[in-house]
Amino acid sequence: TPRVFSGIKPSGGLTLGNYLGAIKRWCDMQGPAFETVFCVVDLHAITVWQDPADLRAGTREIAAGMLASGIDPTRSVLFNQSQVHEHAELAWIFNCVARVGWMNRMTQFKDKAGSNAEKASLGLYAYPSLMAADILLYHGTHVPVGEDQKQHVELTRDIAAKFNHDYKVDFFPMTEPVIEGPATRVMNLRDGTKKMSKSGESDMERINMLDDADTIAKKFKKARTDPAPLPETLDGLKDRPEARNLVDIFAALSDSTPDKVIAEYSGAGWGQFKPALADLAVDKLAPISTEMRRLLDDPAEIDRILRDGAEKARAIAAPILAKTYEIVGLLR
Numbered sequence: 224t225p226r227v228f229s230g231i232k233p234s235g236g237l238t239l240g241n242y243l244g245a246i247k248r249w250c251d252m253q254g255p256a257f258e259t260v261f262c263v264v265d266l267h268a269i270t271v272w273q274d275p276a277d278l279r280a281g282t283r284e285i286a287a288g289m290l291a292s293g294i295d296p297t298r299s300v301l302f303n304q305s306q307v308h309e310h311a312e313l314a315w316i317f318n319c320v321a322r323v324g325w326m327n328r329m330t331q332f333k334d335k336a337g338s339n340a341e342k343a344s345l346g347l348y349a350y351p352s353l354m355a356a357d358i359l360l361y362h363g364t365h366v367p368v369g370e371d372q373k374q375h376v377e378l379t380r381d382i383a384a385k386f387n388h389d390y391k392v393d394f395f396p397m398t399e400p401v402i403e404g405p406a407t408r409v410m411n412l413r414d415g416t417k418k419m420s421k422s423g424e425s426d427m428e429r430i431n432m433l434d435d436a437d438t439i440a441k442k443f444k445k446a447r448t449d450p451a452p453l454p455e456t457l458d459g460l461k462d463r464p465e466a467r468n469l470v471d472i473f474a475a476l477s478d479s480t481p482d483k484v485i486a487e488y489s490g491a492g493w494g495q496f497k498p499a500l501a502d503l504a505v506d507k508l509a510p511i512s513t514e515m516r517r518l519l520d521d522p523a524e525i526d527r528i529l530r531d532g533a534e535k536a537r538a539i540a541a542p543i544l545a546k547t548y549e550i551v552g553l554l555r
């Protein structure tokens with residue numbers, strides 16, 4: 224069976240972008256069609272400074288968010304990356320396969336390193352190589368992610384292809400990015416040209432999965448929009464990024480499409496649409512945050528689930544790493 228792999232960094236709390244762009248879609252992929260492996264990528268988080276206590280808490284929060292959203296540890300493998308040392312080992316092999324020029328083209332590195340790339344960690348630079356290792360260590364064939372990860376998944380294919388070519392094997396599969404649905408790029412609520420992220424400076428620009436109902440309502444109410452009402456068709460949202468974003472969020476939360484949302488609300492003003500969106504969001508997110516809080520009351524239980532998951536992950540990963548070492552010619 225084809226195998227799904229995806230991951231989330233525990234660098235700050237979970238956002239609505241992570242939920243709609245990733246976790247919600249992962250839940251839908253659980254079932255007979257795929258084997259599903261989901262990972263809290265703590266080794267990726269430390270490519271930028273993380274306070275150790277925050278990292279521990281963040282890892283549990285992401286795991287709790289995944290569980291509360293419907294990732295089922297009896298149907299999926301759910302674990303944190305650092306408990307399966309094979310990730311770091313395969314990443315080293317891939318550091319020797321990938322080319323410096325490939326890394327230089329990664330837009331996420333440029334965004335994160337900013338104007339002073341000399342001061343970025345070496346880990347941040349090599350980040351995509353570890354991400355390729357995450358996926359290929361499980362021979363992952365399908366990687367459901369948001370739009371921002373597309374370039375990294377394409378690089379994973381380049382690494383697999385060069386490895387197979389250099390060693391004259393047909394060992395690593397060509398991974399497909401799965402970027403689908405109305406919310407593959409949820410935007411910042413204060414600036415419709417920037418994506419919603421865990422680390423943006425103002426809390427008003429994002430919905431956190433642990434926000435309470437009042438906070439969610441307030442953030443949508445204060446979300447930036449233009450003054451015009453919603454148009455007759457989706458075309459009318461072309462140069463209205465903030466409006467388009469709210470329509471997309473509405474569609475994703477209600478398992479609908481932007482076209483249907485526009486059909487229902489065409490002509491509506493923001494005084495009507497925003498409260499409807501806030502109600503919908505609270506309706507869908509409150510049960511998740513309640514369950515997250517319940518889970519976070521018992522950190523030992525979360526740790527146990529992650530440990531069990533790591534054992535299952537290692538059962539898949541260890542033979543693939545062993546075979547890789549053999550192909551490369553590393554003596555055992």
Ligand code: TYM
Pocket residue numbers: 228229230231232233240241242243244245264267353354357358366367368369370371372375406407408409410418419420
């Ligand atoms: P991360 O932790 O930044 O985000 C986790 C997932 O959430 C998606 N996402 C969004 N989707 C839509 N709109 C947004 N505003 C938004 N913000 C985040 C991301 O696209 C991602 O799917 N490098 C990855 C983690 C990773 C990984 C992997 C993913 C490490 N190894 C292997 C897939 C496979 C990252 O930083 O995601």
